[in-house]
Amino acid sequence: MLICDEYLTLASLDEAFDAMARHRGRCRIIAGATDTLPWAREGRAGDVEVPVLIDVARIPELNARRVDGTRVRLGAAVPIQRFLDDPALAKALPVMPQCAIWFADDQIRESATIGGNVINASPAADGTPPLIAHGARVELAAKRNGRIVRREMAVEDFLQGPGKTALESDELLVGLDCEALPGYGASFEKVGHRRSLVISVVCLAALVKLDATKQKIEDARLAIGGIGPVPQRLTEVESFLRAGPLTAERLEQAAEMPVALVASRSRQEYRREVVRGFVLRALMTAVRNAGGASLLAPELEAAYA
Amino acid sequence: MPDLRIEATINGRKIARNAKPHLRLLDFLRDDLGHTGTKEGCGAGECGTCSVFVDGVLLKSCLVPAAKAQGTRIETVEGLAKAGELSVLQQAFHKAGASQCGYCIPGMVMAATAALRANPFADREEIKERLGGNICRCTGYQKIFDAVELARDVQNGRRPASALAEEDAADGAFIGVNVRRLDAPSKVSGALKYAGDMVMPHMLHMAVLRSPHAHARIVSIDTSEAEAMDGVEGVITAADVPGVDGFGVFVHDQPIMARGKVRYVGEQVAAVASEDPLIARRALSKIKVVYEPLPAVFDAHEAMKAGAAVLHDYAPDNIVKHIPIRVGDVAKGFAESDLIVEETYSTQQVEHAYLEPEAGLAYVDADGVVTILSPSQNITHHRHMLSRIIAQPINKVRFIMSPVGGGFGGKEDMVYQGMLALMAMKTRRPVRVVFTREESIITTAKRHPSHTTYKMGLTRDGRIKAVEIKMISDGGAYGMSTEGVMRKAAILAAGPYAIPNVKVDTYGIYTNNTPSGAFRSFGALQTQFATETHLDICAEKLGLDPFEIRRVNAMRDGASTHTKQALKSVSLTRALDAAEKAARWEPGVPNMRGATRGDLNGEGTRPSCTLGARLAAAASPKTSEVA
Ligand SMILES: Cc1cc2nc3c(=O)[nH]c(=O)nc-3n(C[C@H](O)[C@H](O)[C@H](O)COP(=O)(O)OP(=O)(O)OC[C@H]3O[C@@H](n4cnc5c(N)ncnc54)[C@H](O)[C@@H]3O)c2cc1C
Ligand code: FES
Ligand code: FES
Secondary structure: OEEEEEEEEOOOHHHHHHHHHHOOOOEEEEOOOOOHHHHOOOOOOOOEEEEEEEEOOOOHHHHOEEEEOOEEEEEOOOEOOHHHHOHHHHHHOOHHHHHHHOOOOHHHHHHOEHHHHHHHOOOOOOOHHHHHHOOOEEEEEEEEOOEEEEEEEEHHHHEEEOOEEOOOOOEEEEEEEEEOOOOOEEEEEEEOOOOOOOOOOEEEEEEEEEOOOOOEEEEEEEEEEOOOOOOEEOHHHHHHHHHOEOOHHHHHHHHHHHHHHOOOOOOHHHHHHHHHHHHHHHHHHHHHHOOOOOOOOHHHHHHHO | OOOEEEEEEEOOEEEEEEEOOOOEHHHHHHHHOOOOOOOOOOOOOOOOOOEEEEOOEEEEHHHOEHHHHOOOEEEOHHHOOEOOEOOHHHHHHHHHOOOOOOOOHHHHHHHHHHHHHHOOOOOHHHHHHHOOOOOOOOOOOHHHHHHHHHHHHHHOOOOOHHHHOOOOOOOOOOOOOOOOOOOHHHHHOOOOOOHHHOOOOOOEEEEEEEOOOOOEEEEEEEOHHHHHOOOEEEEEOHHHOOOOOOEOOOOOOEOOOOEOEEOOOOOEEEEEEEOOHHHHHHHHOOOEEEEEEOOOOOOHHHHOOOOOOOOOOOOOOOEEEEEEEEEOOHHHHHHOOOEEEEEEEEEOOEOOOOOOOOEEEEEEOOOOOEEEEEOOOOHHHHHHHHHHHOOOOHHHEEEEEOOOOOOOOOOOOOOOHHHHHHHHHHHOOOEEEEOOHHHHHHHOOEEOOEEEEEEEEEOOOOOEEEEEEEEEEEEEOOOOOHHHHHHHHHHHOOOOEOOOEEEEEEEEEEOOOOOEOOOOOOOHHHHHHHHHHHHHHHHHHHOOOHHHHHHHHEOOOOOEOOOOOEOOOOOHHHHHHHHHHHOOOOOOOHHHOOOOOOOOOOOOOOOOOOOOHHHHHHHHHHHHHHO
16 A cells, blocks of 8 residues: 655646655655555555655647657657557557557556656566667656756666666656657567466567668567566667568578577576577568568467468 | 645546555555445455556556556545436346356446446457456356346347346246346445445444464563554454353354464454554554464374374364264175275365455444344354353344355355454444455355265176265364364265165264365265265266266155155256266266267366457457458
C-alpha cells in the first residue's frame, strides 16, 4: 500500500520543481502510477510511506508530442496508448505501435507513460529497446539557482542498470527526442510467461529500410531488452546487414551474432534460443513490412506469421 | 495532513468530497461513495475487476491515485443501466449466459463497453484483444465474446433487438436447453453485493498479522503497544479463543490463530481492528512476536523419513491420511503380464485464483447470536466447528453465505471466519476483513502437489492385468480437505478400467508448505493424469491405438468399481467414441504413423493466440491498395 500525507498535482514544470525543492528527500514523482502502486505491495516493497507524492502527469510540456520532419519529440508523460492511436506518431515511429500492442493492456497503456517506463529502468521494459532503435535521447531538467537547466543524453547512456539511471534527485525527465524513421519496416518481438499483460522475458525492436530495388538493406536498427542489465543496440548486426545482399542465409547469420550477448542472470540457455529465433523473425517481418519479399520458406510462413 | 478535494462528475451526478490523499480511485469509489460494482480482484492492475471510465477512457482504478479524479467525468458500471434498464451489452451478457460467479462481470461489461465504443464493428479477434486486460476464471470467455458480438450486432442493426429478448425454455424443460440465469441481471449491473462490498454502521476493519517463518515456536506475543494506539478498537490472538480451538474439514488441527507455534509462512498470528483500515495495518507492525525458528520440512518425501521435523504432535509420522485399496493379487497379475511399464508422474501446486479474494463481515446481533457473513462453501460445517471454538450453543452461531465470487474448492476452509467472530465478540461491533490478493494466495489452500509411482502389467492385446499406484501428496501445514482428497484420489486412481488386480496407496503428508485442500476434481486429477498418461505410453509400447487400449479395458454396464460400487450404466465407451470423432483422430499408434498426420490443426482447433488484430486491420486496406 502506498501511503502519503500529501498528494500534489502540479500544473507546470516550475511548480513541480518548487515542490520538489520544498519536499526534498521526502517526496516521490508520480506519472501514470502503474509501476509505483504495484511496487508498494506485499512481496515487493510492502507498505511504503512517502510523505509527499508529486504528480507530474498533467504538466503540459510533459504531454506534448511533436513530429517535425526528421525528429519526434515526446513529452515524458505521453501514455503508451498514443503510439497506437496517434497516426502521426505511428508513421514517424514505426516500431512503437507494435511495441504498444504487446505492452500491458488497453487500460494500463492509457495510464502508463513512456517516461515512467524509461525511469523505471527495468531490464525487460518494452519501451526502451524501441526508443534506442529510434536513436532516442532523454531531455532532463532541474531548477538550480532559480533557473531551469536542461541536459540531454542518449537513452543507452541514461540507463545504467536495473532500476538505475543517470537522473539526479532534483531532475525530472521532461521528454524524449527521437529520430523519425518513416518508411522503415518494423517488428517488435516479445516473449513472456503468457500473451496478455505480461512483463517480457526478452523483447526486441527491429527497423529496416530497403533500397529502391527492395533487394538490399539500406539501414537497419536493432535493440534488445531482457538479456542483460540494460537494453542494448545491436550495432554489429546492423553493420553486417548493411554490408551485404538481402538473403535468408545472411539474415540467419545475423541472428547468430547476438546470441553470445545473453548475460542475464536466469535461464541463459532459453534466452539464447529465444534471441536467435527473435532476431530472425523480427528481421524477416521488418523486411516484409518494408515492402520486401518474404524470405521465409513457405512451410515456415504460417508458423512465423 | 491535507485531505484531497475531489470535485468530479460520477455517473452524471456532481460530487464534491474530501478524501484521504493516499486513496486510489478504486477506494474512493467503493469506500467513500459506495459504488461497489467496481471490484478489487488484485489491486495490481492484473485482473480488470476495477475498470471504470475516466473522461471516457477505460482505466484500472486500482492503479489510479484518487487525486487524478479531480475535475474528471467518471462512469462506473452502475452508470451503464439507465433508469434501471440494462444496457444492450448488459442484456446481451444476460442472454448469452456470460456470467457465472459474476465477480469479473462488472469489469468485463465495462471493458466490452469500451471495446464497442472504440470500434462499434470490432470483430471477435479485436474484441478479445480489447478485453485482454480482464480476467474471468469461470466462463472460459467464449460466452463473454458471444455476448459482445451479439450486442455489437444489435447495436448495428444486423440483428433485431428481439435477439436479446427473454426466450422461455420450452415448458418446464431445463435439460439440453439454454436457461437464463436468474442472478445474471444483478451481476451484469454490478448491483450484487459480495461480502467485501457489504458495510454496517459502526463497522470496524480488520487486518491480520502473519507468520514470516515456515516453522517456529512462538516464544511470546506482546500486543500492548498496538492496543494502546489511537483508533485501535481490538487486538486478538489465540489467547482470545474461549472454547476448544481447532478447525478443518476432516481433522480439526488448525487453530484460529497460531497457537504455540507457526507451521507455514503466512499463517495468521494476530489481528487488529480499527475504524480506519490504515490504522489497523499500521498497528500490525506494533505487535511484537518473538519466534524461535524450528527445523522445517518442505518436501513430502523428506517429511516421511525418520527424524524429519514433526508438525503436529498427534501425527509423529507427518501422515495426514493414508488410503490403501487392495483388489486381487497384484503379484499374480504382474506374473501373468507380457509387458510391465513403470513410470513416475508429478503435478504441481496450483492456486484457485478465484477473482474474489476472501472477505467476510461478522457481528453479534441483538440477541447475542454471533453472525458471520462470508463466501464460505461449507457454512453448516463451519457453524458446528465455530460453536465449539467459541463455546457457544449452536443456536447462538449463525453463518450467512454471501455470493461466492469463485471458489473452486478454495473457500471450503474456515480460514478467517473464526477471527472475525472473535473480533466481533471482543469489540461488540461489526467487523469486516477483506484479504488482499497476496494474502489470499499466501494463506489459503492449494491443489495438492503430487508424486505418483506407477506400475502397470498388461497382456499383448492391451488387457490390464494389474496396477500398483502410490501417490505421495504434499498436504502442507494443516489437514484441511487432505483426507477427502486422498480418498477420492485413491478411489479413482486406476481409472474407469476393469482391472482384476489393483493396489493403490495415497498419502497426504504434512509439510511446512502452504496447506493443500479442495480444488476442482478433488484428487482425481492427480491420479487420473498419471493413469491416462501411463495408458498412452503402454499403448505405444504395445503398438496399439490409444482409443483401442481404453476400449479393451473400459468398464461396461453392470461393472463394479475398484472399491466395489456397482455401476448400473457406464458411458465410457460412448464418451470415447464421441471424443474420437470430435478429434478427427487418425487411428493408429501415435509414434508409428509416419511424418504426416491428417488430424492436426484444421476445423475445431485453434491456432495459438497472438495480438495485433487492430494493427492488421489498419494495415489491410493498404495491402489492397497495393494490389
Ligand atoms: C499489469 C501491468 C502490466 C504491465 N505491463 C508492462 C509491459 O508489458 N511492458 C512494460 O514495459 N511495462 C509494463 N508495466 C510496467 C509499467 O506500466 C510501465 O513501466 C509504465 O511505463 C510506467 O509508467 P508510469 O508513468 O505508469 O509509472 P510511474 O509509476 O508513475 O513511475 C515510474 C517511475 O518513474 C518515475 N517517474 C515517472 N515519470 C517521471 C518523470 N517525468 N521524471 C522523473 N521521474 C519520473 C517515478 O518516480 C517512478 O519511480 C506493467 C505494469 C502493470 C501494472
Ligand atoms: S486490475 Fe484493478 S483490481 Fe485487479
Ligand atoms: S464469472 Fe468471471 S470470474 Fe466468475
